[in-house]
Every structure is written in C-alpha cells, then in structure tokens.
Amino acid sequence: MASSTIISRLMPFTTKKEINIPLYASPISSSKCKGRVPRKVVAVMAPAKSPRDPSTTGSVKVGMTMTEKIFARASERTQLVPGENVWVNVDVLMTHDVCGPGTIGIFKKEFGENAKVWDREKIVIIPDHYIFTSDERANRNVDILRDFCMEQNIKYFYDIKDLGNFRANPDYKGVCHIALAQEGHCRPGEVLLGTDSHTCNAGAFGQFATGIGNTDAGFVMGAGKLLLKVPPTLRFVLDGEMPNFLLAKDLILQIIGEITVSGATYKTMEFVGSTIESLSMEERMTLCNMVIEAGGKNGVVPADQTTFKYLEGKTSTSFEPLYSDGGARFQQEYKIDVSKLEPVVAKPHSPDNRALARECKDVKINRVYIGSCTGGKTEDFMAAAKVFLASGKKVKVPTFLVPATQKVWMDLYGLPVPGAGGKTCSQIFEEAGCDVPASPNCGACLGGPKDTYARMNEPQVCVSTTNRNFPGRMGHKDGQIYLASPYTAAASALTGFVTDPREFLQ
Numbered sequence: 001m002a003s004s005t006i007i008s009r010l011m012p013f014t015t016k017k018e019i020n021i022p023l024y025a026s027p028i029s030s031s032k033c034k035g036r037v038p039r040k041v042v043a044v045m046a047p048a049k050s051p052r053d054p055s056t057t058g059s060v061k062v063g064m065t066m067t068e069k070i071f072a073r074a075s076e077r078t079q080l081v082p083g084e085n086v087w088v089n090v091d092v093l094m095t096h097d098v099c100g101p102g103t104i105g106i107f108k109k110e111f112g113e114n115a116k117v118w119d120r121e122k123i124v125i126i127p128d129h130y131i132f133t134s135d136e137r138a139n140r141n142v143d144i145l146r147d148f149c150m151e152q153n154i155k156y157f158y159d160i161k162d163l164g165n166f167r168a169n170p171d172y173k174g175v176c177h178i179a180l181a182q183e184g185h186c187r188p189g190e191v192l193l194g195t196d197s198h199t200c201n202a203g204a205f206g207q208f209a210t211g212i213g214n215t216d217a218g219f220v221m222g223a224g225k226l227l228l229k230v231p232p233t234l235r236f237v238l239d240g241e242m243p244n245f246l247l248a249k250d251l252i253l254q255i256i257g258e259i260t261v262s263g264a265t266y267k268t269m270e271f272v273g274s275t276i277e278s279l280s281m282e283e284r285m286t287l288c289n290m291v292i293e294a295g296g297k298n299g300v301v302p303a304d305q306t307t308f309k310y311l312e313g314k315t316s317t318s319f320e321p322l323y324s325d326g327g328a329r330f331q332q333e334y335k336i337d338v339s340k341l342e343p344v345v346a347k348p349h350s351p352d353n354r355a356l357a358r359e360c361k362d363v364k365i366n367r368v369y370i371g372s373c374t375g376g377k378t379e380d381f382m383a384a385a386k387v388f389l390a391s392g393k394k395v396k397v398p399t400f401l402v403p404a405t406q407k408v409w410m411d412l413y414g415l416p417v418p419g420a421g422g423k424t425c426s427q428i429f430e431e432a433g434c435d436v437p438a439s440p441n442c443g444a445c446l447g448g449p450k451d452t453y454a455r456m457n458e459p460q461v462c463v464s465t466t467n468r469n470f471p472g473r474m475g476h477k478d479g480q481i482y483l484a485s486p487y488t489a490a491a492s493a494l495t496g497f498v499t500d501p502r503e504f505l506q
C-alpha cells in the first residue's frame, strides 16, 4: 500500500485553542507571499494586545480563512465563522446540458413563465456532456438551452448546432469547467456556483466554487443569491520538489487515499506550500477538481502571479484576491513532503482505493482513456505525449484521447511538445498508434448514451485520467476503472498493464 507516513496530520485545534489564538483586525490580509498582488488591501493591524476579553469588545475580529473571507465579502459581513448560514451573492452561475433543462424548469415554475433571470451576464451556459450522440433526449436538452438563452438574451452561451463537425461551431467550447477557466469566467475572490459537482475545479483561481443541485440553481437564476453554510477548512501544506514522474493527479489521489472519500465532507480543502506555488494553473485545477471525491465543499489555492498571468487578457472584470489570515483557524492541517511520493492509482471502485502504480503491475488492461475535466487539458496531453516520445514504442491497447475543449483540441495540433523537435501531440499520438483525438466533450467519463465515443460498452479494464471509478461509471456495470495521472495512463497504454511511468521517464 502507498505509505501513509508521508502525510503527517497535525493536531486539530480544539475549541479551547480556537478561543486562545491571536486576534487580528484584518478583513483582508496583507500579502507576504511571493507573487501576490491584492487589488485592495484594507488596513492590517498587529495582533491585538488588549487585555480585554475578546468576547466582550464587539470590535476585535478573529482571523479568517480565505474561504471564510470570500463568504464574508459575498454576504456583506465583516466576520463569520464555520457553521453559520449566510445569504451569499453569486458572481457566476454555470449550468450545462444535463442539468440546465431541469434548472430552467424550476426557475420558470417558481419565478413565473415570463420571469427574467437575475443577470443575463452572470449566467454561463455550456453544453458539454452528451453532445455527439443521436440520442434524441440528449439532443433535445441542448435545444432547450438554446431556446432559453435566446429568450433571456444570455450573454455567455457556448452553443453547438452542427454535431457532425464540432469545428464548424466556433462558439462551442466543450467541457464546462475547463471552458469556464479558458473563457475568463474564473476570478480570485469570487463565488462561482454550477450544477456540476466538479465546479470545485475553479478553486484553483482562489475563488469559492462549488456544485449545487438544480433546485438551488433555479433559485440562483432568479434571485442571484443562495443560503450557504460556511464550511470549516482543512489545510494541506505541500512542500518539497515535485519529482519529474509525478503530476497533480498523483497528489490528489494520494490525499484522497489518505483522508477517504468522506474525509472532507462539507469542508474546504485549502492547498498551500512551495509545491503548490510551483504548479501551473492547469495542475492546480486538477488538484481542486477532485476535492469533491473526498466530499469537499470546495478546494482553494491562493491566487498568485501564476494566476494573474493566466488571467491576463481573459477577463475585464476587476476582482479582489483574498488570503487566509495569519491567525485563521483550520480544523486540521496536513503536511505532505512531495519529494517522497510515488505515482499512485485509485483501484476499482472508489477514488480512495489508493495503491502505488508499481503495486498494480500485474493488472492487465484493455484500454486507456485520456480526457475529461480532470485529465483532458493541454498539459495532460503534453504529459502523455512525453511518455510516448520517451518510449518510442506503440500502444498495446486502444487508447482514446478526448480533449476537454476546442482550444485543447487545437493545441494538440498546433503546439510543439517540448523536446520533441517541433512535433505536436497529435503527431506523437499518431506515431504511438493512439486513436485520433475526438470531439471535445465529457460523455464517456460518466458513460453517456450508448453511442458515446469511448464509452465502456463491455466489462473491460480501463486506466483513465478521469475522476470517478464507481461501478458502471464509464458505461458498463462490470467495467473496472483505474484512475491515474496522464503519465501513468500513457505508460500503461504502452505495456497493456497498469504501469509506473518511471519505466519510461527515467
């Protein structure tokens, strides 16, 4: 089993310790951290030295975590604590083809047939799940979204009409979580709600982002706000140099294996430390994307220069990054020495069923899938291409490639892979014998209609860069899914067994 001694759990704060922590009067902390550029910094005061009992002053504030601060800003409060229910003003509401029609139905039922949405510029509608299918009900869902967007004059609707050729639809983006980031809808300090559990992906931008149900989304559509409970925060401190055979997927599978699929239920998972600071935005997204697999309410990475650079030219909306105070209270803190980690997988049928990739070397596989919001970004494909290139070999099992978005698809054909003498991912994939990159969508990650490309229609064993490996998840109830990083997925494709990527990368 993957070692659990690599993650050390520090003592949680007791209620008594919480009362005794230093008190700060800083609604927004100053930035000591390299690369942070807060837009607005409200006066930062030294720890209060007053001998008065804090509970009697009414004016002394307790340090808050960044998620608590985002809740405070969005609910127009100066102070709040985990467990409080507050009305939160929503900055962006996202819905897609699976949940959009239900959300629209609830909105119309509760607010009236002729009601107008609260803000036509704050609702983002992204068809992405069951798109390239002849399933009539799936097709009808996209039509419902289109009619609604026309009726309400929704500003951001990423439509698709010609299902035969996604490239004939310049508005079509693909997988909602990655499209949200690429199209500039993710901003530090904001509140993003979406009718999809992987909406937590956007926590990579230092914002509060979480999945909500259709009923809540129908309400947000009309009212622009939602009653939410402030979550307590678990802090994960990741330090140490990341070995060249690891990716963020290994980090999050390691953590979920440690705390289990219910280890962060209704909690924030805040990721900090030198390793996190060195991660690209796409890798931070992979990390935050899977917090829901530990039950997390949201995941969050403090915004820094990497964030601001990614956002350049993507959004004209001003934003206000928020950071945890020095005296913020974390329910638990975990320290992880990343330099000691090895590539891991999640065995069937749970994302916390962690094992070292090398421990599964005798598991014969039938296919590999590289795609989804978790593992279908440009850097995920670049990583897979690196392994194929290093090996110079051909894949031994069918290897399906499904870019998350139209932009990712174009990158596969247009961007040179570093160290590949100008070759693109698509060229490397072709030489390795992979399937041709498919139309951007996320259908096969959760099965989808029978005719979904790369759906598991037989009881096969698949190594996948996706996020869930529950029974039936990718189509067949007896299918077996090993969740893995793009490195491990590519290495496994080359051998036909679950394979530690060090076999090719060292």
Ligand SMILES: CC(C)[C@H](C(=O)O)[C@@H](O)C(=O)O
Residues within 6 Å of the ligand: 098, 099, 129, 195, 196, 197, 198, 211, 446
């Ligand atoms: C269809 C949608 C409601 C669902 C989710 O919320 O996660 C899907 O995206 C998934 O990954 O299982």
